[in-house]
Amino acid sequence: MIAAEAWQPADGLTLEPNALLAAKEQGRCLALTAGPGAGKTEMLAQRADFLLRTGTCRYPKRILAISFKVDASKNLKERVQRRCGPDLASRFDSFTFHAFAKRIIDRFRSVLTGDDALDAGYKIAHSKVGRSRTQIVFGDLVPLAIQILQKSKMARNAIRQTYSDVFLDEFQDCTNLQYELIKLAFQGTSIRLTAVGDTKQKIMGWAGALDGIFETFAADFAALPLNMYRNFRSLPRLLRVQNEIIRVLDPASAMPDEQLAGDEGEVFAWQFEDSRREAECLADLIANWIRVEQLPPSEV
DSSP: OOOGGGOOOGGGOOOOHHHHHHHTOOSSOEEEEEOTTSOHHHHHHHHHHHHHHTTSSOTTOEEEEEESSHHHHHHHHHHHHHHHHHHHHTTEEEEEHHHHHHHHHHHSGGGOOGGGOOOTTOEEESSOOSOOSSEEEGGGHHHHHHHHHHHOHHHHHHHHHHEEEEEETTGGGOBHHHHHHHHHHHTTSSOEEEEEEOGGGOOOGGGTBOTTHHHHHHHHTTOEEEEEOOOSSSOHHHHHHHHHHHHHHOGGGOOOGGGSOOOOSOOOOOOOSSHHHHHHHHHHHHHHHHHTSOOOGGGO
């Protein structure tokens, strides 16, 4: 264990000012927004390293990370293991929303009664036929977990006594039911929540993702809003353009020149009469890349 003021990012990595501030926050909840390639997952891994190595997450408390996809949940868990080692990482739980809800149901199933009662060996099926104590569908998991937390103070306290910190990844896609689950479990407690996401990448609106979720979260949990600006995916010429914008938005977050060297990448400035012509030009470009140049769609 090391003192909080002596902690440095694991593996010699350099974090931009707001990312470093977020990684080392010991009191407040955080609402952290960032664009693609800004290192959101890495910041969470470094924050886990800080909390565990400094004892800010005091033993035997644990850290809970909730993601939307299985691969994202697995990736974060693996990254935390690389940063702080398997012993400390054993106190890091990484689940999807549905996996977290299922753990609540499995542990406190007896709270469910009447039409919602479930047998111990219940299954999760693709479709539900009538009422059954032996099976539910995927979409039942979060509502049933919400019902348990609404009814059982013991269930709420058990979760709250387990975790000192909660990470919410890709939070821009949080739905009303998922947010209700988070509020029931953690609102009004001393548990530190760190919500991370990119409001410009919200892709789950069709599934009920909430508008303005970061502002709502900041108000509900008295969270400190922060933004990360740097981009670790773009090539040097693009980074230099982005860096000039960062100098205006947040001078302290501008990247040092040594991180911007190189001639790789291309930057174009095009003008169009209206948005329709712009869209047609882009559609033609993409079609040519895929059909003629055989570029995989995932690379566009």
